[in-house]
Amino acid sequence: MMCLAVPGEVLDIDGSIAMVDMAGVKRRVCIDLLAEVHPGDYVLVHVGFALQIIDEQEAQETLKLLRACFQEDLHAAVGSQQEGD
Amino acid sequence: MKLVDEYRDPAVARYLLEQIRELCDGPLNIMEICGGHTHSIVRSGMEQVLPPTIKFVHGPGCPVCVTPTAKIDQAIALARRPRTIIATYGDMMRVPGSSSSLLQEKAKGAHVKIVYSSLDAVRLAVENPDSEVVFFAVGFETTIPANGLSVIRAKQLGLTNYSMLSNHVLVPPVIRAVLDDPAVRIDAFLGPGHVSTIVGSQDYEFIPAEYHRPVVISGFEPNDILESLFMILKQRREGRCEVEVQYSRAVTKYGNPRALDVVKDVFSPVEQEWRGIGAIAESGLSLREELRAFDAYHKFHDWMPLQRPEEPSECVCGEITRGVKEPRDCASFGTGCTPERPLGACMVSTEGTCAAYYRYQLVTVQTGGVRD
Incomplete structure (x- = not known):
């Protein structure tokens, strides 16, 4: 539990406190450790504090890259099988 | 759940495993520093499908597990003080001190409260002005x-009944201690993901520079860890040795500057005792001198126990925390030591190595493991 941080979406902000939706559970989270945060941002929540904004674009790009490699290999494997047939 | 499920896709996991098998060309001991990674590795059972030459060495990254018995005894001594409320994270309740635990003290009537956040502890001080x-x-x-x-907040609120008994520990000094220990054999590191959101990847550059071991900072889902393994193997294959970030959605080079400012404003480095490892210079943080009014150790110095407790001899938590032994090497594992009645801290915290093995791989451990 101690170093666990869970991603959640910022719903709204009131001063130092943001309401964050973490997989359907809404929690009040202190955002004083972040310079700037907006509703719609995904943040990593740890012991009631938002530690970092998750770079969604970075996340999607990494996933896309991984999936692209995976698909390429899959096609290569299926392709060579067909050739073998 | 968004940004979680994407990293659990079994098809991608199979693909990554194939890549890992292809690149793996000899024994590789990888220390995962963080207890959160230990938990994820053991829970997913990935060791059973990885090449048998890849071995995870579980590291010292569980804050509960490395808290020395003496510190628990100090908290217990304060719990016995009249009109005193101890607030702490849930994991600390069952950790055995030399003769009791906070949970046992609570059962005897002490005011011990579990808090989710440090600000909840400050709120307790506001709501209970007659108590410390x-x-x-x-x-x-x-x-x-x-x-x-929480200390900054308490100071702003002018609270005089709030203080902190702290056991704050830092990753880089303990990594140095582990690498300097001839009993530990480590070829590469899985870097701690959430620690790095704060300190940034630059905090580990000394590992490749001075110790010539690669580091990949990893996320916590199974595919994050597999991808990080792949990246470590790729570094080895290509003859590189550097700090790379797999968990790039949350980790930058310089971390979170605002959080680092808070750390600098409130704490200063001190020598720190690590359970099972010993004292390491500048490996802990305690409150700065000008904030001593909030330092429970100084504020209640007369209540602190004088005797230094001995660690339980039948427990090998220390060696497990250093990565020298595994839970199966401990005669008490699963019999004399269980999460309900823990002998050592590794069995208490959900991030502790023994707790993870007890929860997910009890049968594997007791029968000697599927790989042996």
């Missing part, structure tokens, strides 16, 4: 800024 509230705060770099902010 002591926040028993433990943590690595991930948790230290949050704990530190």
Whole structure:
């Protein structure tokens, strides 16, 4: 539990406190450790504090890259099988 | 759940495993520093499908597990003080001191409260002006800024009944200690993901520079860890040795500057005792001198136990924390030591190595493992 941080979406902000939706559970989270945060941002929540904004674009790009490699290999494997047939 | 499920896709996991098998060309001991990674590795059972030459060495990254018995005894001594409320994170309740635990003290009538956040502890101090509230705060770099902010908040509120008994520990000095220990054999590191959101990837550059071991900072889902393994193997294959970030959605080079400012404003480095490892210079943080009014150790110095307790001899938690032994090497594992009645801290915290093995791989451990 101690170093666990869970991603959640910022719903709204009131001063130092943001309401964050973490997989359907809404929690009040202190955002004083972040310079700037907006509703719609995904943040990593740890012991009631938002530690970092998750770079969604970075996340999607990494996933896309991984999936692209995976698909390429899959096609290569299926392709060579067909050739073998 | 968004940004979680994407990293659990079994098809991608199979693909990554194939890539890992292809690149793996000899024994590789990887230390995962963080207890969160240990938990994820053991829970997913990935060791059973990885090449048998890849071995995870579980590291010292569980803050509860490295808290020395003496510190628990101090918290217990304060719990016995009249009109005193101890606030702490849930994991600390069952950790055995030399003769009791906070949970046992609570059962006997002490005011011990579990808090989710350090600010809840400050609120307790506001709501109980006639009591002293002591926040028993433990943590690595991930948790230290949050704990530190509570002192800033208490000071702003002018509270005189709030103080902190802290056991704050830092990753880089303990990694040095582990690497300097000839009993430990490590070829590469899985870097701690959430610690790094705060300190940034630059905090580990000394590992490749001075110790010539690669580091990949990893996320916590199974595919994050597999991808990080792949990246470590790729570094080895290509003859590189550097710090890379797999967890790039949350980790930058310089971390979270605002959180680091809080740490700097509130704490200063001190020598720190690590359970099972011993004292390491500048490996801990305690409150700065000008904030001593909030330091429970100084504020209640007369209540602190004088005797230094001995660690239980039948427990090998120390060696497990250093990565020298595994739970199966401990005669008490699963019999004399269980999460309900823990002998050592590794069995208490959900991030502890023994707790992870007990929960997910009890049968594997007791029958000697599927790989042996």
